[in-house]
Amino acid sequence: MFNDKVIDHFMNPHNAGDMENPDAEGTIGSPVCGDIMQIFLKIEDNIIKDVKFKTFGCGSAIASSSVATDMIKGKSIEDALKITNKDVVDELGGLPSQKVHCSVLSEQAIKTAIYNYAKKHNLEFEGLKGFNPDYDPHEHHDE
Amino acid sequence: MFNDKVIDHFMNPHNAGDMENPDAEGTIGSPVCGDIMQIFLKIEDNIIKDVKFKTFGCGSAIASSSVATDMIKGKSIEDALKITNKDVVDELGGLPSQKVHCSVLSEQAIKTAIYNYAKKHNLEFEGLKGFNPDYDPHEHHDE
Amino acid sequence: MKEVYLDYSATTPVKKEVLDAMLPFFINSYGNPSSLYKKGREAKAAISDARKKIADLIGASEREIIFTSSGTEADNWAVKGAAYGNSHKGNHIITTKIEHHALLHTCEFLADNGFEITYLDVDQYGMINLEDLKNAIKENTILVSIMLVNNEIGTIQPIKEIGKITRNHGILFHTDAVQALGNIEINVDDMNIDLLSISSHKIYGPKGIGALYINKKIKIPNFIHGGAQEYQKRAGTENVPGIVGFGKAAELAKENLAEHIEKLTHLRNYFVDTILEKIEEVTLNGHPQKRHPGNINMTFSYVEGETMLLYLDVQGISASSGSACSSSSFQASHVLKAIGIPLENALSSVRFTIGDFTTKEDLDYVIDTIVTIVNKYRKISPFYKEKKG
Amino acid sequence: MKEVYLDYSATTPVKKEVLDAMLPFFINSYGNPSSLYKKGREAKAAISDARKKIADLIGASEREIIFTSSGTEADNWAVKGAAYGNSHKGNHIITTKIEHHALLHTCEFLADNGFEITYLDVDQYGMINLEDLKNAIKENTILVSIMLVNNEIGTIQPIKEIGKITRNHGILFHTDAVQALGNIEINVDDMNIDLLSISSHKIYGPKGIGALYINKKIKIPNFIHGGAQEYQKRAGTENVPGIVGFGKAAELAKENLAEHIEKLTHLRNYFVDTILEKIEEVTLNGHPQKRHPGNINMTFSYVEGETMLLYLDVQGISASSGSACSSSSFQASHVLKAIGIPLENALSSVRFTIGDFTTKEDLDYVIDTIVTIVNKYRKISPFYKEKKG
Numbered sequence A, B: 001m002f003n004d005k006v007i008d009h010f011m012n013p014h015n016a017g018d019m020e021n022p023d024a025e026g027t028i029g030s031p032v033c034g035d036i037m038q039i040f041l042k043i044e045d046n047i048i049k050d051v052k053f054k055t056f057g058c059g060s061a062i063a064s065s066s067v068a069t070d071m072i073k074g075k076s077i078e079d080a081l082k083i084t085n086k087d088v089v090d091e092l093g094g095l096p097s098q099k100v101h102c103s104v105l106s107e108q109a110i111k112t113a114i115y116n117y118a119k120k121h122n123l124e125f126e127g128l129k130g131f132n133p134d135y136d137p138h139e140h141h142d143e
Numbered sequence C, D: 001m002k003e004v005y006l007d008y009s010a011t012t013p014v015k016k017e018v019l020d021a022m023l024p025f026f027i028n029s030y031g032n033p034s035s036l037y038k039k040g041r042e043a044k045a046a047i048s049d050a051r052k053k054i055a056d057l058i059g060a061s062e063r064e065i066i067f068t069s070s071g072t073e074a075d076n077w078a079v080k081g082a083a084y085g086n087s088h089k090g091n092h093i094i095t096t097k098i099e100h101h102a103l104l105h106t107c108e109f110l111a112d113n114g115f116e117i118t119y120l121d122v123d124q125y126g127m128i129n130l131e132d133l134k135n136a137i138k139e140n141t142i143l144v145s146i147m148l149v150n151n152e153i154g155t156i157q158p159i160k161e162i163g164k165i166t167r168n169h170g171i172l173f174h175t176d177a178v179q180a181l182g183n184i185e186i187n188v189d190d191m192n193i194d195l196l197s198i199s200s201h202k203i204y205g206p207k208g209i210g211a212l213y214i215n216k217k218i219k220i221p222n223f224i225h226g227g228a229q230e231y232q233k234r235a236g237t238e239n240v241p242g243i244v245g246f247g248k249a250a251e252l253a254k255e256n257l258a259e260h261i262e263k264l265t266h267l268r269n270y271f272v273d274t275i276l277e278k279i280e281e282v283t284l285n286g287h288p289q290k291r292h293p294g295n296i297n298m299t300f301s302y303v304e305g306e307t308m309l310l311y312l313d314v315q316g317i318s319a320s321s322g323s324a325c326s327s328s329s330f331q332a333s334h335v336l337k338a339i340g341i342p343l344e345n346a347l348s349s350v351r352f353t354i355g356d357f358t359t360k361e362d363l364d365y366v367i368d369t370i371v372t373i374v375n376k377y378r379k380i381s382p383f384y385k386e387k388k389g
């Protein structure tokens, strides 16, 4: 069902755990959907210096978060915002179709964290245009 | 399903075939029921000297006729009339329950032949009391 | 003693390759295909593979094949499903007088529940008349169900033409292809079929598994409700070894189809010709050409069928009086009646069906035995008068 | 890699003795049981023998066992049959909120077709309340269907008492005993049961075969129409190897019942006690005593169930999130919801089911793996706050 890379990221997720005093934080999902995702960011000069995630979610959600957090670490906020759900899935080498929606969760959690950061600091990012932090990934990716 | 004695009588039936100038003849059943049985008798001094049968019927009907004709050969008419369907089945060593009705056919054919003989010669036999030549064995032995 | 099995239309032995394909799924890969772990995924993949092979054999696509427990269940589902799923449009169903009991008794059930059934007549060969069909179609007709190959006399119906008529009228068309599968070419698209029933144990696969082809353009309500198996169309833990066996049997059937048909046709003709040459007053029932390649249904006048079957059985030969499921009560077959055979002749008819393991030697043995039987029991038949000279 | 199968309630491997009993019926004794010749009679005798063994296991008589293709088909037949067969008397059916989907979806179908269904609540252990049942019975109640053993949490219902109530009211009583068979004592007469569903693949028999017990005093209409098989109650060529395998499995289950229950109970208790000792904030779901001897359903708070199952799978361990047939969509189980478990906990629950091939070593390996998983994923759970000190 899952390829080795997915399994590896699932079993040994990168950037998982807590962060003391994050500069930005985003939470998405709810236990009602069966999964919840939190992202913590350290941001310096518009660069994502560090990232951590926590999740109560399935293996695909964990693996996606592991890869997605790797991908944004060290990037500028604008560049991080350019990373799509599809990029994450590609980086993982593919997910079963009924699991693709789980990868949306990490993308959305990152955007939410940056959205909160932007709000707090009164910033605007091109990549956040049209972003709605109350978006529910489950409604759009049902089979 | 069938014991060896039944199979043996079925495959090598005794007293099967035609008879020239029989003294008595009885036919029972009809192709509508799937079987028909004919009995021919030579009778001398109330003794059944010879007997033949013909049938379009199943294996059990053939085996029963083979045994029944053996049983009446050489007997007086009154003694022959005493032979019941059960005696025939016993002599065969048993028949499957759904096949017992086939053995009734030979008993009834013999009685019919004697009935016809009695009528022709104006005789009366104790063993024919209550006998109805239009009796249909299939109506009474259905499963 | 020699044993000759000539009842391939009743059921077939499982081919060794088929059993070999099934064996891993009993003790090792025994997982429930709905389970997410490895053993479950193995089972699921095996089902998908089998489904493809079966789809291939009839020119369907994988998602159009839904496994059932038998041809009978497929017939029940197709006909009841089409009936109840379209009861808002009408309540009239057209079928024939020569269908298998799985179809006829399902129709009787529907007739008891407010549906109206027309049973088409057939000619002396067992063929329906396309004009009769056209005339039978009414405003409220919702389903036509006509079998592809008859199980007793082997007659093949003009399915493609029937399908054209039903498509023109926008009526669903089901065909019972249980006897056709693996014995004639089937292509569901070319034949304009909406629903088609098949069964594994007639093509050298295991018993207890069948399938219903449901054209992807149509929908019928479920028959067995429960878990989400079979694209949520038929509930119940999948019979994995059975499905795998059916798949393998279908694969072999596709590979061998031309050869199989040729071999059976050849043996069948040899048998029929030899019998007709050696015995008088014998007739072949069913269509002379348009018939199942392995089917021989003959009337041996004056000899009762059950007598013949019993004698054959004692000699190690398996044959039947028509459909296996009614053979415990020897009655005149509804099919022989429908083709107009008089009752005595119907009761004097026996079906021999040839299959992949039949040899010419087998047939010679059977022919000799038949000659013996006919001679023996005609002599003691009240109807028979020997033709002298 | 080590492989440990702990999903015996989803399905079981076929025991070697069972497969050995089945094998002759594929390639040699392949006759159609309806056929009159030797090969047919052999198959018929084998079916009768299997039927006796299954009847023996539940205290029934031979004629009361009718083979079906699965537990699901038996459930469908029992409930639809009882419903339509008694629709002149009423249209009300009582069942529970924790039935298998085979039952629930059948009831939904009936609800769509004019029947009225009452779903009884259960307490925190999954037990129904007999007073609730009595209060639910109305003038128009025609059927009570309550499962014997729940498949997710293992709870055993007070079937005998339920049967007393239904008998007093002259209402038919069906029980889904698919999980109970071979795992607890069953006696249909003692338990006042009218209809009972069972399935072979849960007791080390093959998939694709089940049975419905129909008390000889009652009659329900047929579900699958066609040939005269199964005392004319269920049509379709019999799955002879499947039936023979089911029979053998039933024979073994009867012989080993006491030992089986003892062994499973012992291993189950060891597993539960060790887990509870090693991991905090874990609970056992279902009834503490009145439960299936091999069933372990536990909530590992803060760890998502599918994560746990995937990790276990990678380590060669097969377990499930409840009923196999819904596990392709990980949703909170209707059973856990019915016993009042909050959603997050329901999503953190996993079912392990122990069987005849499970060893203590297997369980130690699984326990160690679970400890690793829980430690690892609780750390990254947004809900979890480690208790310090």
Ligand SMILES: Cc1ncc(COP(=O)(O)O)c(C=O)c1O
Pocket (backbone or CB within 6 Å): C235, C236, C237, D009, D010, D069, D070, D071, D072, D073, D075, D100, D102, D147, D149, D150, D151, D176, D178, D179, D198, D199, D200, D210
């Ligand atoms: C309680 C219960 N009922 C019914 C079924 C369905 O039985 P089957 O898998 O034979 O269709 C199952 C198992 O899947 C079950 O656990």
Ligand SMILES: Cc1ncc(COP(=O)(O)O)c(C=O)c1O
Pocket (backbone or CB within 6 Å): C009, C069, C070, C071, C072, C073, C075, C100, C102, C147, C149, C150, C151, C176, C178, C179, C198, C199, C200, C210, D235, D236, D237
């Ligand atoms: C034409 C036809 N339809 C349906 C069936 C029933 O199929 P199954 O034996 O798989 O129930 C048969 C064979 O028994 C058949 O010959």
